[in-house]
Amino acid sequence: MMTKVKALGLIAALMLAPVATVAQDARGSVTNLPLPRFVSMKASEGNVRRGPSLSHRIDWVYVRRDMPLEITAEFGHWRRVRDRDGAGGWVHYSLLSGVRTVIVERDMLDLYAKPDERSQVTARLALGVIAKLDECTATWCRVEAGGYDGWAPKNAFWGVKPDEIRE
Structure with missing residues (x-):
C-alpha cells in the first residue's frame, strides 16, 4: 500500500516530467515524431485534462471535429495539446488524427x-x-x-x- 506522501510525490513527478521545454529539433519520447507538431481532433468530442491520466480533472471539452491542435508533449497514451487560442491540456491519443487541418x-x-x-x-x-x-x-x-x-x-x-x- 502506497503512503500519501509517496503517492503525492509520484503524482508530482508525473505532472512535471513531460513539461520540459520543447527544443527546435525535439522528438516525442513515445512516438519519436517531431515536437511541436500539428494534428486534428478525430472525435467530435474530447476531454481536455489537467494532467496525463483519467484521474486528472477535466478542464474543458473540445466539441469540434477536425479542429487543428498542436502537440507539445507526449506521456504514454497522452498528448499535451494547445489550440489556436493558446489554451491546452492533455488529451488521449485515440481522440487525435494525423489528418492535417x-x-x-x-x-x-x-x-x-x-x-x-x-x-x-x-x-x-x-x-x-x-x-x-x-x-x-x-x-x-x-x-x-x-x-x-x-x-x-x-x-x-x-x-x-x-x-x-x-x-
Missing part, C-alpha cells in the same frame, strides 16, 4: 485557383472555418473546405508552421 484566421478569405493573387477566385471562406490542409509552398497553402478548394496565403491560417513546406 487549419482554421481560417481572416474573414472572407479568397481562395485562388493558383498560388497567385492575380488568378481566379474559386471561393471565399469565413473566419473560423476549418479546412483540410493539402500542399504548401513557402508562402501559400492549398486547402479544401465545403467541397471547394484553392490556394491562400499561408499566414491566413492557424495550424501550419510559417516555414512548413508540404508537397
